[in-house]
Amino acid sequence: MRLKSKIYLYSSVLFAALLAAACISIYLLFEKMSLDAESLRFEIEAELTAERISESASRTAPDDLLRAYAPADGMLRVVQPDGTSLARPVTASEDTQLSERLSSEPYAYTASHAAERLSSGGKGYIRVSVPVIWPDGEVLSVQVSRSIADIEDRFDVLKTVLVIVALLALIPAVLASTVLANRIVRPIAALTGTMGDIRRSGRFQQIETGQRPGDELAEMGRTFNEMIGLLEGNFARQERFVSDASHELKTPLTIIESYASLLKRRGKDRPEVFDEAVDAILSESVRMRELTERLLQLARSPEADRLEIVDTDLSESAGESARAFMRAYGREIEVEALRPVFVRTDAAKVRQLLFILLDNARKYSEDRITLTVTGGGDKPAELQVVDRGIGISEEELPKVFDRFYRVDTSRTRSTGAGGSGLGLSLAQDLAQALGIRIVMKSEVGEGTAVTLHFPPAETADRGGERFRRDILPARGRWSRSEEGGESP
Structure with missing residues (x-):
């Protein structure tokens, strides 16, 4: 996989994961705060209902009493310590299915104050149990069950909104990933293209990354340009050395060759020619040695000369x-x-x-x-x-x-x-x-x-x-x- 595709894929997946985590966190936090607030409200209402039932129990029949205080969207019942109901449970909800589910709820006596969230048939409700002292001195449990269907509907709406928002937010995220990938890969592509041009043409070139100083990509481009400058300098020195050596060494070598040939032809017979040729060969040899040393010194890289x-x-x-x-x-x-x-x-x-x-x-x-x-x-x-x-x-x-x-x-x-x-x-x-x-x-x-x-x-x-x-x-x-x- 190409680097551009990797950057695009990894950044998109990472942003999607972060967005999903944020949406889930928002949903769970909202759900917990809403349920806690609703449960607290139900507990306060249940305590008031239990207090009124306890005050009116001596004057009103249990069935009439429960019908008078039954919640509009729930059920009210009074459970005795033996697990039976003091009167028939009363439901005031217009939802027949809800009434049937609440009525079929098993009896459970609770001697202390309690609030719990229950679910039946895919629908949730909260049951609050409040202990009261009945006129005969017995401690009974007044249980108020309230539906939380409205809150669950709001949860569904919030879930839908978060999903839509997350999907919409992914669009600019994907576009931003594309821009980011192009921005990161651009100097690398320029670097690769420049190296390809250098390889094909044999001419040294430098790149312009367009990055601000201090950026890692700008540092890469600057380092590449310094390396190209160093290579170009070394290459120029090598070319200059070859050109200078071929140009300057040609003359002394030609002179040495000419006098050596003269020695071979006439050196044995003519002493004056022998002395002249030896002096010339020695002179040109010294000059060639000095020339070679100077050429080698000039060809050395400045970086190598610490x-x-x-x-x-x-x-x-x-x-x-x-x-x-x-x-x-x-x-x-x-x-x-x-x-x-x-x-x-x-x-x-x-x-x-x-x-x-x-x-x-x-x-x-x-x-x-x-x-x-x-x-x-x-x-x-x-x-x-x-x-x-x-x-x-x-x-x-x-x-x-x-x-x-x-x-x-x-x-x-x-x-x-x-x-x-x-x-x-x-x-x-x-x-x-x-x-x-x-x-x-x-x-x-x-x-x-x-x-x-x-x-x-x-x-x-x-x-x-x-x-x-x-x-x-x-x-x-x-x-x-x-x-x-x-x-x-």
């Missing part, structure tokens, strides 16, 4: 990054940091970002590189990387963060390997993930300055923690000696 936000000393991170970079490339790096500057960020991602900027500065300049840390306290933290290379023209500056954009025609590099154009794009992604704003300023022939503006955060209280000068001097410069050692 941030570990901790209190980080930018001065210390800058010093460690400069030392590691100097060891790797032997370039002179000057670090300017007058005091510790703490921020709340991911230290590993900041170092990765610094390595990208330092590597970019290394490729496009031969002079020293300056790394400056400022801010802290009430001032926003900033970290700046400055190279003294040929610089970037004003027209090309807005494009440097685009994927695969290179300005090789205007910037010379000291390295033989060509850049992939992915470094600054990856740096931009890392900065966005960390909430860092990147500002780049450059002048042709003067150099380039890249400034990282860190978001304001509550500065951690470091107490009297000493700043480790063995890691980072207040103002230092690192260089590598010819023997391969390090000297500050």
Whole structure:
């Protein structure tokens, strides 16, 4: 059974059951209250009748006495302790059948006050027994029986009315169940239809449930849209990775293949060709490795790259990054940091970002590189990387963060390997993930300055923690000696 049919069926049955329970409760409550009220009224009338009979018993014959006080719709009799009637029972009802039923009622002596509901021939009546002292001193039971046919007729009318009302109330209930089922199933049907469209067309789509925020169905639609956005992003990254890899790896592979063929043909006979081919193959291999690493980093899902936000000393991170970079490339790096500057960020991602900027500065300049840390306290933290290379023209500056954009025609590099154009794009992604704003300023022939503006955060209280000068001097410069050692 479909969900819509289940909701329609279950809600209709539940409403019908609740309506039936309400109608039955109303009927039973009304019946009990009416019978209790009628029984009380009959008891009061029976006590008055018994009192009058007791007062007149010494002056009037029993048969005449009963005829005088017989109820219009019932029977009156006086029962002796031995179970016989003092006089012939008297019925004053015009209903012959009722009179016959009441007259045929067996005698039963009751020494105490009692009221009971009886039924005979499908008709109900109430009998009230009242003990009286007869003039001869004997205690007799005056029994007054009254028909409750009128009340039972009202009960039948009420029963009919409740049944009709229940049937009429079921009509809007059924319609409401239909509306409810359609309202609940609509976003689910939209979800199913959207998934079917995605499967057939291969294009990612989102749904609009039309539900108010906070509703479970709206939450389902929002979660589905977030999932679709995540899948679309992952799919786009995969497509971009395949496209970028096929586009960028084609050139170095072609160069390697060409020089390998040249080596095979002439490498043994011509040493100069051998040296040229090996250098080119090595250069392209390094470039391909760097390109592959950058492509894999860019293809990673942001959700898979969890941030570990901790209190980080930018001065210390800058010093460690400069030392590691100097060891790797032997370039002179000057670090300017007058005091510790703490921020709340991911230290590993900041170092990765610094390595990208330092590597970019290394490729496009031969002079020293300056790394400056400022801010802290009430001032926003900033970290700046400055190279003294040929610089970037004003027209090309807005494009440097685009994927695969290179300005090789205007910037010379000291390295033989060509850049992939992915470094600054990856740096931009890392900065966005960390909430860092990147500002780049450059002048042709003067150099380039890249400034990282860190978001304001509550500065951690470091107490009297000493700043480790063995890691980072207040103002230092690192260089590598010819023997391969390090000297500050």
